[in-house]
Amino acid sequence: MTLLRPEQIDAAPLVALIREWVEIETPSERPDLIDALLDKVEAAFEGLPVERTRFPATERGGQLLLRYAPEGCEGPAITTMGHVDTVWAVGTLARRPIVQEGERLFGPGIFDMKAGSCLAAETLRRIAAEGIVPPRPLQVLLTGDEEIGSDASRALIERLAAESAMVLIPEPSFGPDIAVVTARKGWGRFVLRAHGRAAHAGGNLFDGRSAIHEIARQIIDIEGRTDRERGLTFNVGVVAGGTRPNVVPAEAEALVDMRAVTTAEAEAEAAGMLARTAFGPDVRLEVSGGVNRPPYERTAAVARLFEATRRLSESLGMPLAEISRGGVSDGNLAAAMGTPVLDGLGCGGGGAHAEDEHIDLSTVAPRAALMRGMMLSEDFLAEALG
Ligand SMILES: [Zn+2]
Missing domain, CATH: 3.40.630.10 (Zn peptidases)
Structure with a gap:
């Protein structure tokens, strides 16, 4: 049998x-x-x-x-x-x-x-x-x-x-x-790194460029792309940055998890992620990563x-x-x-x-x-x- x-x-x-x-x-x-x-x-x-x-x-x-x-x-x-x-x-x-x-x-x-x-x-x-x-x-x-x-x-x-x-x-x-x-769903992973400029929070705050502020704006923008109906989601699962409360942070980073239903959408969104630039002046944004599993x-x-x-x-x-x-x-x-x-x-x-x-x-x-x-x-x- x-x-x-x-x-x-x-x-x-x-x-x-x-x-x-x-x-x-x-x-x-x-x-x-x-x-x-x-x-x-x-x-x-x-x-x-x-x-x-x-x-x-x-x-x-x-x-x-x-x-x-x-x-x-x-x-x-x-x-x-x-x-x-x-x-x-x-x-x-x-x-x-x-x-x-x-x-x-x-x-x-x-x-x-x-x-x-x-x-x-x-x-x-x-x-x-x-x-x-x-x-x-x-x-x-x-x-x-x-x-x-x-x-x-x-x-x-x-x-x-x-x-x-x-x-x-x-x-x-x-x-x-x-x-x-x-x-x-497909799965993408990305690392965002913002490079700003350190400064004394009391002495010369306005000369500084906060990398944490930049990452915060990026997070709001990225997670704002989540579309529940379409099954497209973004989750910033890890953030890190800064050194001390009285220092304008020069460095910050965020780790992003992306999920998408179709290959076309996963690829388009990944390209969008990699092409992101900084919102703030004098701040540089570096993005790495991509679609890990289609x-x-x-x-x-x-x-x-x-x-x-x-x-x-x-x-x-x-x-x-x-x-x-x-x-x-x-x-x-x-x-x-x-x-x-x-x-x-x-x-x-x-x-x-x-x-x-x-x-x-x-x-x-x-x-x-x-x-x-x-x-x-x-x-x-x-x-x-x-
Ligand atoms: Zn398993």
């Missing part, structure tokens, strides 16, 4: 494996620990006909690519991409161990996104262990620096996405109906992939909803290569990046069943790829 309904999948061993992944703490800043988890994952594939490629860690985490392409499958691969790094420092687990309360399993990094990445790797492992020949080569890429911008893994993500038929992202799903994600747009190909997934999911007894998100993922990078992407395929739960981070255990078997179906169903593939 190739396809499985959720009730045919025993969640207990999957949950046990997810716990093991969470027990190895993997903050993005610790490539050695990320490597330790990837070693463990790789070891589970020992003896199976799955190609394993390690991209070694530098000062950032390394990556592991698993590829299962037995004789009989052909064409561009179905590639699942998940990160194994978390935002939680070493020691979080000691303070906040894994705890089950009813149907909820709490643990640092469990929802974003160890549960999803673990299910993807384990689904691939089981398919290979059962000797099933999938219609397409199957790949699972595990990365270790998503939470800090994917600088180390970006080139690999982009290359694999460009070569693949579709990219599946088991990031957390949302809401009581565990909706998958079919659009994400929007993941709900293109016709994404809509078709979702529709095929929804029908597959229903045939396995699970209705499927979709949602768009403001937060970015590596799905943004994959989508920018023009490959259809479906995101939010991980477990349901809540509390991403928060103290109450948890998964909903009732979603483990359904998500495992859906991932398996997407990797194996010929009908799904035919429908999704048109």
Whole structure:
């Protein structure tokens, strides 16, 4: 039997494996620990006909690519991409161990996104262990620096996405109906630096040019561009400047976060940011930054992939909803290569990046069943790829 309904999948061993992944703490800043988890994952594939490629860690985490392409499958691969790094420092687990309360399993990094990445790797492992020949080569890429911008893994993500038929992202799903994600805003980051002129606040105030005053005007102007209807937002999240109360500040800076729904708008707004000049006389403004992740747009190909997934999911007894998100993922990078992407395929739960981070255990078997179906169903593939 190739396809499985959720009730045919025993969640207990999957949950046990997810716990093991969470027990190895993997903050993005610790490539050695990320490597330790990837070693463990790789070891589970020992003896199976799955190609394993390690991209070694530098000062950032390394990556592991698993590829299962037995004789009989052909064409561009179905590639699942998940990160194994978390935002939680070493020691979080000691303070906040894994705890089950009813149907909820709490643990640092469990929802974003160890549960999803673990299910993807384990689904691939089981398919290979059962000797099933999938219609397409199957790949699972595990990365270790998503939470800090994917600088180390970006080139690999982009290359694999460009070569693949579709990219599946088991990031957390949302809401009581565990909706998958079919659009994400793009994300830009900017640094504004104002250079004014220092002066004595009592002696010669009017000879000074306040860099803080300049940055304040910039903040009002930049945040004023936020357009809730269009989903365009600006947030100045950090400001710094000045030295002492009695000195006109010569230097000040602000860090800006921008979100936009379409690539065209993200690019236009980024160009506007970089072209900004000072309001005040004798003040110089320097702007650096740009679009870090382009929007993941709900293109016709994404809509078709979702529709095929929804029908597959229903045939396995699970209705499927979709949602768009403001937060970015590596799905943004994959989508920018023009490959259809479906995101939010991980477990349901809540509390991403928060103290109450948890998964909903009732979603483990359904998500495992859906991932398996997407990797194996010929009908799904035919429908999704048109
Ligand atoms: Zn994530």
